Amino acid sequence: MMQSCTLRLAFCGALLLATASPVMADEPGPGGTKPIVPVTGEQIYKTVCQACHMADGKGAVGAGAFPALASNPRLGSPAYPIVLVVKGRAAMPGFTDLLSPTQMATVITYIRTSFGNSYPTPVTAAEVAAIAGPPSGH
Amino acid sequence: MLRPIGARRTGTGHMASGIPTPTRRQLLTAIGMVGGTSALYASMTTMGHAAETQFAGPPKLSGARKGASVIVLGAGLAGMLAAYELTKAGYSVKILEFQGRAGGRNWSLYGGDKYTEMGGATQNVKFAAGNYLNPGPWRIPHHHRTLLHYCKAFGVELQPFIQFNHNAFVHNTGAFGGAPQRFKSVAADFEGNVAELLGKAIDQKALDAQVTAEDRDRLKEALRNWGMLDKDMRYTKNLRSSSHRGFDRPPGGGVNGAPTPSDVYPLHDVLDSGVWNNMAFFMNDEFQTTMFQPVGGMGKIGEGFAKQVQPLITYNAKVTKVNQDKKGVAVTYADAATGQVSEAKADWCVCTIPLSVLSQIENNLSPKMQAAIAAVPYSNSVKIGLEMGRRFWEEDDAIYGGHSFTNQEISLVSYPNNNFFKDGPAVLLGAFASGMGGYHLAGMTPEERIEAALEQGSVFHPKQYRKEFLNGASVAWNRVPWAMGCCARWNEDTRKEHYQTLVAMDNRVVLAGEHASYIGCWMEGALLSSLDAITRLHTRALEA
Numbered sequence: 001m002m003q004s005c006t007l008r009l010a011f012c013g014a015l016l017l018a019t020a021s022p023v024m025a026d027e028p029g030p031g032g033t034k035p036i037v038p039v040t041g042e043q044i045y046k047t048v049c050q051a052c053h054m055a056d057g058k059g060a061v062g063a064g065a066f067p068a069l070a071s072n073p074r075l076g077s078p079a080y081p082i083v084l085v086v087k088g089r090a091a092m093p094g095f096t097d098l099l100s101p102t103q104m105a106t107v108i109t110y111i112r113t114s115f116g117n118s119y120p121t122p123v124t125a126a127e128v129a130a131i132a133g134p135p136s137g138h
Numbered sequence: 139m140l141r142p143i144g145a146r147r148t149g150t151g152h153m154a155s156g157i158p159t160p161t162r163r164q165l166l167t168a169i170g171m172v173g174g175t176s177a178l179y180a181s182m183t184t185m186g187h188a189a190e191t192q193f194a195g196p197p198k199l200s201g202a203r204k205g206a207s208v209i210v211l212g213a214g215l216a217g218m219l220a221a222y223e224l225t226k227a228g229y230s231v232k233i234l235e236f237q238g239r240a241g242g243r244n245w246s247l248y249g250g251d252k253y254t255e256m257g258g259a260t261q262n263v264k265f266a267a268g269n270y271l272n273p274g275p276w277r278i279p280h281h282h283r284t285l286l287h288y289c290k291a292f293g294v295e296l297q298p299f300i301q302f303n304h305n306a307f308v309h310n311t312g313a314f315g316g317a318p319q320r321f322k323s324v325a326a327d328f329e330g331n332v333a334e335l336l337g338k339a340i341d342q343k344a345l346d347a348q349v350t351a352e353d354r355d356r357l358k359e360a361l362r363n364w365g366m367l368d369k370d371m372r373y374t375k376n377l378r379s380s381s382h383r384g385f386d387r388p389p390g391g392g393v394n395g396a397p398t399p400s401d402v403y404p405l406h407d408v409l410d411s412g413v414w415n416n417m418a419f420f421m422n423d424e425f426q427t428t429m430f431q432p433v434g435g436m437g438k439i440g441e442g443f444a445k446q447v448q449p450l451i452t453y454n455a456k457v458t459k460v461n462q463d464k465k466g467v468a469v470t471y472a473d474a475a476t477g478q479v480s481e482a483k484a485d486w487c488v489c490t491i492p493l494s495v496l497s498q499i500e501n502n503l504s505p506k507m508q509a510a511i512a513a514v515p516y517s518n519s520v521k522i523g524l525e526m527g528r529r530f531w532e533e534d535d536a537i538y539g540g541h542s543f544t545n546q547e548i549s550l551v552s553y554p555n556n557n558f559f560k561d562g563p564a565v566l567l568g569a570f571a572s573g574m575g576g577y578h579l580a581g582m583t584p585e586e587r588i589e590a591a592l593e594q595g596s597v598f599h600p601k602q603y604r605k606e607f608l609n610g611a612s613v614a615w616n617r618v619p620w621a622m623g624c625c626a627r628w629n630e631d632t633r634k635e636h637y638q639t640l641v642a643m644d645n646r647v648v649l650a651g652e653h654a655s656y657i658g659c660w661m662e663g664a665l666l667s668s669l670d671a672i673t674r675l676h677t678r679a680l681e682a
């Protein structure tokens with residue numbers, strides 16, 4: 001049940017993206033619209049988060065740095081990662097366009113219990129939705 | 139060739155009253171003679187000719203105060219253009235660049251290049267001589283006049299970029315059983331089906347309230363000719379529809395010279411394909427033909443700019459602090475190799491560092507500017523170049539440049555726009571992914587990305603793709619050390635709250651780059667932003 005809900009939400013998200021505002025930047029265009037629907041925390045992490053935070057959760061350094069999620073005491077408070085994932089910060093975008101509240105809750109729970117973190121209380125979709133607010137209208 | 143104003147079907151230029159009305163061209167000529175070109179330009183805009191660019195020619199800055207200095211942060215196009223024009227105006231200019239090369243996101247990877255991304259994965263590019271991947275910008279709209287101007291001025295040779303190819307493929311896993319189709323066939327069938335339906339609506343009097351009887355007749359004529367309908371207003375299998383969508387047996391010579399028509403696809407399948415997305419894409423202002431690319435790789439533009447300002451650039455300089463006071467700007471930077479810390483001072487600063495990086499650099503800019511810098515998220519994108527042993531897309535499939543689109547993560551396969559008909563290896567763009575697919579590919583190792591690109595791209599050329607593959611290279615913009623993202627992604631809210639702050643001079647510092655423009659993620663935006671920034675800087679410097 002939860003999975004079909006996730007599937008539906010993710011598919012709707014993809015449809016919304018496909019019909020979003022006209023392309024302005026030099027972007028790929030009409031391709032890439034097939035919904036990718038990671039379900040487990042590990043799947044979602046690998047599909048989205050590790051692009052920047054890396055497979056080992058240790059982040060990376062360039063001209064600036066992507067912060068480590070591994071052994072990060074800031075993850076002790078659920079609100080901290082929820083706000084970051086929902087709203088983004090600086091170059092990191094919010095992910096409400098790409099992930100459902102269930103997916104965001106699932107991956108935050110995964111991160112809080114992986115990479116040397118042990119904050120076992122699960123984050124719920126309701127907690128995420130409370131911070132995300134109603135779905136955006138676009 | 140323009141339809142005269144007020145002209146109806148006869149095209150005589152006479153209104154129903156019989157009083158002659160001037161043609162649009164006559165009007166424009168008259169306005170031009172009376173009011174000069176600016177009046178003509180304004181009139182053309184109001185009469186439906188869209189304005190193409192805000193570029194009014196290179197700035198003519200001059201008369202900088204004796205000894206006045208500017209430090210430019212970043213040797214991308216915005217930074218180098220600022221340095222070039224400010225030097226001409228009489229300023230003493232110095233550029234600090236994080237990388238060991240100039241050009242910024244204007245960049246090409248060639249055989250022999252070594253690239254290490256954030257996280258440490260290193261790729262040694264193995265392309266044959268002359269082949270390349272453009273990880274960032276790769277095509278130039280014909281109305282990006284600033285970029286075209288400086289390419290010409292700096293001797294960067296351009297060639298056509300084949301943006302629109304009717305014979306390339308469209309692929310959707312949920313349409314036609316997952317089999318790719320030629321764009322021309324599906325697009326023709328979309329137009330034909332829509333034309334037939336609209337014709338039926340007219341015949342069933344569904345549009346009588348909206349369209350006059352005269353226009354209904356004209357619209358039906360238009361639908362028949364646009365949609366390739368038969369005399370009964372049907373879109374069906376015949377030589378007429380095949381002349382748009384392609385023949386079953388194409389016309390030839392001699393005994394079997396006569397063509398035979400191809401089957402048309404039913405509306406339901408055409409709708410499944412989502413082909414209207416492709417059709418609309420090609421109508422977008424930034425993606426209309428003619429488009430251009432530099433001969434030899436997009437990076438040639440950066441090289442062309444760098445030739446103009448080379449002596450001014452300090453490479454491998456990682457900026458760690460930007461501090462300004464009433465007298466000037468002090469920039470602290472570390473040498474990437476030695477770690478040696480230096481400080482550069484100037485009267486003014488043009489900062490083109492991407493916001494993704496700048497938001498992490500210590501500075502004493504105003505709190506409002508700091509908030510603006512931290513308010514703009516960056517997009518992701520991944521490009522993958524695949525070198526193939528031969529041009530099978532040309533030789534086997536008659537595809538010369540252009541893009542085959544898929545709804546898979548790779549989004550598209552794009553074919554090289556140069557060296558047509560040549561033997562030997564050529565590089566395909568095997569992926570240009572963004573959104574979820576972009577993150578997914580970015581999170582992979584370079585080897586995994588190549589495998590994903592081969593797996594997904596094989597749908598277009600199943601017999602040749604893996605067989606001809608030689609080697610590949612990928613760039614995930616999230617992991618590019620000096621960009622940490624692709625482009626600034628504004629929305630209406632952030633524009634409203636932060637844009638004017640971001641582009642305003644903050645005491646002695648002004649920002650420039652694609653992020654400080656409304657042509658985001660295009661080189662043109664970076665250049666126009668730079669020209670605007672230095673023009674204001676110059677004015678301020680003369681007032682000071």
